[in-house]
Amino acid sequence: MNPIARSPFGPAAEQRCNIKAHAELVLLDENVKNLSKALVEECRKETAKYQHLAEIERDARREAEIRARSYAKVIDQHDDLKAKLESMIPDLVQEVQYLPKEPEVAELEAQLRAAEKERDGLTELLRAAEEERDAALRARDTAIARLRPRQADGIVVGDAEALQLRLDAPTLCGVLEQAKRYCTLLVITADPDEAERLEHHQKASLWRDRLADALAMIQAYAEDKNLTRARGRGAGPDFANLRAYCGSRPSPLLSPVKVILNEGKFASSSPRGKADRRLPVPEGIDPSGYAAMLEHIRIGDGAPPAPRLHYLDDTDQSGLIVVGFFGEHLHNASTN
Structure with a gap:
């Protein structure tokens, strides 16, 4: 029996060596246990994974077996199905022969275009008929309103010269007041204060005559245009506007060159020009109660x-003409 090895450094050193060796053994044992646990856990995970794959494979196999059985059933019935389809074919062929033939797309498009053209034509006829009806109603109403004050004075409809005599007055405002009485197709919204500023001018008497001439011609133009449309003849080029009407008369009270149908850019586009020429009208003509009046x-x-x-010439709609201003020349590019 070999003698027990002793440490050359004495019992104390030998005891420390034993304690260190014991600690290393304990640590080694702990590492072995941890490693064993990790291996066991990994094995469990792998086992669970392969079990899941096995279940998927089993389900897929079960579905494949079900489909195979259904396919086999169809295959077993193949002969019966084939015979049944073959027996139905003659009946289907016969039914197809008696189906109505589908019309050609081009033919349908042509029919559609013809129908749309006919619709547009009827719409235009309806519009023209409505315009003639409205013109006839306006002519009737204005004739009734006109005859009461004018029959006693012997004024003939459309007679601008006779009407001009009835508009004679000692003042410009008086001429406008006479027009309100006799010119039944004129709506006079002009501010009388503007006319009154001209009363004491040395040319006031000349302007009174010209104003009466202009108002009489405007009334004659509106009357003749309404009556012409009421008779179904339609308003030709002579009634395109007041200037054309004056130009078509043999001896008009108002020269066509005195009628201006539009103004320059200042009057139609500048804020001052547009504001000055935005004048009052009946709400039946414009809901705002105002409209631009460039014709003058x-x-x-x-x-x-x-x-x-x-x-404002509104004879194509209401049959009326609105006189919105009479007075000094409104501002334009040369007076601004």
């Missing part, structure tokens, strides 16, 4: 105050 008549010559009469 030169009552005075070019020298200031150069009176002008601005109006």
